[in-house]
Amino acid sequence: MNTIKPSSPYIRPIPSMVLNALHCTQSKPNPSFSPKYPSILATNIIKSYFDKGVIKEARKLFDEMPDRDVVTWTAMITGYTSCNYESFAWNIFYEMLKEGVKPNAFTVSSVLKCCKGMKCYSCGALVHGLSVKHGLVGSIYVDNSLMDVYGYTHRGDGYGGLRAFQQMLSEGAEQSAFSFSIAVKACALTGASSHGGQLHATSVKYGLNSSLPVMNSIIDMYCWFQCLSEASQCFNEMPQKDIISWNTLISGYKRSNSTMCLSLFTSMESQGFTPNCFTFTSVVAACADLSILTCGQQIHANILRKGLDRNMAIGNSLIDMYAKCGSISDSRKIFELLSFKDLVSWTSMMIAYGVHGYGVESVKLFDEMVKSGIRPDRVVFMTVLSACSHAGLVNEGLMYFDSMKTEYNIIPDQDIYGCVVDLLGRAGKVEAAYELIQNMPVNPNDSVWGALLGSCKAHKLPNLGKLAAQFMLEAKPDMARTYLLLSNLYASEGEWKDFAKMRKLMKGLGGRKEPGCSWIELKNDVYSFAVGDKVGPQTERVYEVLSMMILHMEVAGYVPDIDYSLHEFEDGIS
DNA sequence: ATAGGGTTAG
Numbered sequence: 001m002n003t004i005k006p007s008s009p010y011i012r013p014i015p016s017m018v019l020n021a022l023h024c025t026q027s028k029p030n031p032s033f034s035p036k037y038p039s040i041l042a043t044n045i046i047k048s049y050f051d052k053g054v055i056k057e058a059r060k061l062f063d064e065m066p067d068r069d070v071v072t073w074t075a076m077i078t079g080y081t082s083c084n085y086e087s088f089a090w091n092i093f094y095e096m097l098k099e100g101v102k103p104n105a106f107t108v109s110s111v112l113k114c115c116k117g118m119k120c121y122s123c124g125a126l127v128h129g130l131s132v133k134h135g136l137v138g139s140i141y142v143d144n145s146l147m148d149v150y151g152y153t154h155r156g157d158g159y160g161g162l163r164a165f166q167q168m169l170s171e172g173a174e175q176s177a178f179s180f181s182i183a184v185k186a187c188a189l190t191g192a193s194s195h196g197g198q199l200h201a202t203s204v205k206y207g208l209n210s211s212l213p214v215m216n217s218i219i220d221m222y223c224w225f226q227c228l229s230e231a232s233q234c235f236n237e238m239p240q241k242d243i244i245s246w247n248t249l250i251s252g253y254k255r256s257n258s259t260m261c262l263s264l265f266t267s268m269e270s271q272g273f274t275p276n277c278f279t280f281t282s283v284v285a286a287c288a289d290l291s292i293l294t295c296g297q298q299i300h301a302n303i304l305r306k307g308l309d310r311n312m313a314i315g316n317s318l319i320d321m322y323a324k325c326g327s328i329s330d331s332r333k334i335f336e337l338l339s340f341k342d343l344v345s346w347t348s349m350m351i352a353y354g355v356h357g358y359g360v361e362s363v364k365l366f367d368e369m370v371k372s373g374i375r376p377d378r379v380v381f382m383t384v385l386s387a388c389s390h391a392g393l394v395n396e397g398l399m400y401f402d403s404m405k406t407e408y409n410i411i412p413d414q415d416i417y418g419c420v421v422d423l424l425g426r427a428g429k430v431e432a433a434y435e436l437i438q439n440m441p442v443n444p445n446d447s448v449w450g451a452l453l454g455s456c457k458a459h460k461l462p463n464l465g466k467l468a469a470q471f472m473l474e475a476k477p478d479m480a481r482t483y484l485l486l487s488n489l490y491a492s493e494g495e496w497k498d499f500a501k502m503r504k505l506m507k508g509l510g511g512r513k514e515p516g517c518s519w520i521e522l523k524n525d526v527y528s529f530a531v532g533d534k535v536g537p538q539t540e541r542v543y544e545v546l547s548m549m550i551l552h553m554e555v556a557g558y559v560p561d562i563d564y565s566l567h568e569f570e571d572g573i574s
Numbered sequence: 575a576t577a578g579g580g581t582t583a584g
Contacts, residue, residue, distance in 0.1 A: 040575095043575070044575085046575095047575065070575095071575055072575090074575060074576075075575055078575070078576075084582095104576090105576070106575060106576040107575095107576085108576090109576055109577055110575090110576065110577090112577085113576095113577075139576095140577080141576055141577050142576095142577085143577090144577045144578065145576090145577050145578090147577095147578095148577070148578075176579090177579070177580095178578070178579045179579085180579080181579040181580055182578095182579060182580090184579095184580085185579080185580075211579090211580095212580075213579050213580040214579080214580075215580085216579095216580040216581070217579075217580045217581095218580090219580085219581095220580065220581070242580095243581080244580060244581045245580090245581085246581085247580095247581040247582080248580070248581050249581095250581085251581060251582070252581095276581095276582095277582065278581050278582045279581085279582085280582085281581095281582040281583050282581085282582065282583090284583085285582085285583070311582095312583080313582050313583050314582085314583080315583085316582090316583040316584070317582075317583045317584090318583095319583090319584090320583070320584070342583090343584080344583055344584045345583085345584085346584085347583095347584040348583075348584050349584095350584085351584060377584095379584060380584080383584075
């Protein structure tokens with residue numbers, strides 16, 4: 001649990017004797033305490049600070065301690081890890097080694113848990129090596145945590161996990177709720193829904209369907225398989241539900257039906273369950289998905305009343321929600337308020353700036369983040385590259401691309417290449433972008449070709465554009481947009497035969513294209529409208545205002561881009 | 575002060 005509660009009401013007052021003991025080492029020596037004693041007390045207090053989620057206080061105490069032994073360092077590593085601050089835990093471990101403190105079995109198993117949380121298996125291997133060097137392998141704790149780091153399911157290898165489970169079954173090993181819930185999780189990871197039903201049936205056979213963790217993981221599995229009715233059925237048939245059962249179903253619905261997610265939240269509260277940080281992150285994300293600001297604000301108020309506003313996961317989802325609801329200043333407020341920011345906090349704020357056109361601010365935030373000691377990952381590099389691209393910071397972007405590979409050992413994937421192609425192409429260096437594609441070590445996918453296609457269109461390079469569009473169609477044949485662009489390219493070149501071919505292919509996709517729409521929130525209701533919609537008695541007035549706005553835009557020099565709207569004309573929507 | 579199941583955010 002990483003609940004960060006407001007400090008004062010949750011912390012038991014520290015007895016003055018303890019406080020004296022803490023300070024006596026320097027100012028007034030107290031004969032009743034041996035020099036070691038205060039450090040043990042302080043270590044215990046550090047642990048309890050982490051238990052309450054007041055991380056800053058823990059760190060402050062740690063920084064003030066004059067003598068820190070291996071136990072103190074380990075308490076910091078365990079504490080940070082238990083609050084999901086793995087990168088801080090890792091930094092502490094690094095500092096500890098630098099100061100020459102020798103890790104013991106406790107330290108190593110804590111650090112391994114931290115590696116697992118970071119999903120950083122090279123870090124795990126590093127610690128493995130260190131454990132061998134310090135003769136710590138063979139301790140049951142160290143061995144189990146090593147297995148945990150290297151284990152199948154936690155690494156995302158669902159099939160590996162299931163194979164181990166199958167072996168367990170065939171060897172007749174005793175089954176428990178523990179093994180089952182992990183097996184179900186492994187099955188969810190494979191995405192093979194047929195095994196899911198079997199596993200569910202087997203759990204009934206072993207009488208484990210009364211275990212809350214087992215049933216909760218089964219609900220989660222059905223949600224990942226998009227079998228929402230099966231998930232709901234399991235949920236409804238459970239004689240007893242806990243908060244995790246609700247959270248599992250709510251987060252499942254958030255992924256496929258945000259409206260339903262919100263109504264589940266309402267029934268959860270009406271049945272007397274108190275939402276926690278997990279619930280709120282899903283529900284806030286649902287508001288972000290639906291772009292419903294007032295609802296998001298009401299839930300935010302609920303969060304404030306429960307004193308959960310300093311929780312990092314909730315804060316991160318609030319940043320995203322306010323940005324997606326158009327209220328970037330609120331995103332920034334939440335971001336500033338977070339006493340602890342992790343990689344996701346920074347990335348969310350950077351994306352918020354990016355989508356609102358503040359590329360420079362986004363890039364600045366990236367530098368600040370790195371300076372604060374957080375190690376960037378693939379996602380945040382995508383964010384900073386796209387920010388550079390939109391702000392026209394080509395050289396800076398290329399520099400980040402380079403440091404990603406050389407400084408952070410992140411191997412660029414297709415999406416990253418897509419960002420760099422976009423960076424170059426947007427700035428008019430379309431040839432350089434094409435050259436990059438030809439030299440990239442992985443096969444270019446639709447995001448790469450799409451970026452090139454976009455820049456060919458913007459900089460009017462029909463020939464390269466046609467090439468990009470053809471590759472794009474190979475990679476992703478169901479994009480009506482690509483056919484449209486390609487057909488327009490053919491039309492501009494007078495290649496009517498190819499034009500007709502594209503139009504025909506495009507029509508075949510007709511039913512699959514989702515119509516675009518806009519919406520506005522007015523007095524607790526959301527009104528959505530598509531091109532050409534009639535919006536009640538006020539329709540005429542709305543269109544009057546619209547034509548006036550278009551006139552203003554044209555006076556200001558706006559030239560409409562009709563490449564994408566042609567399709568709508570043909571469908572007769574417009 | 576140490577490991578072991580299910581739910582969260584970019």
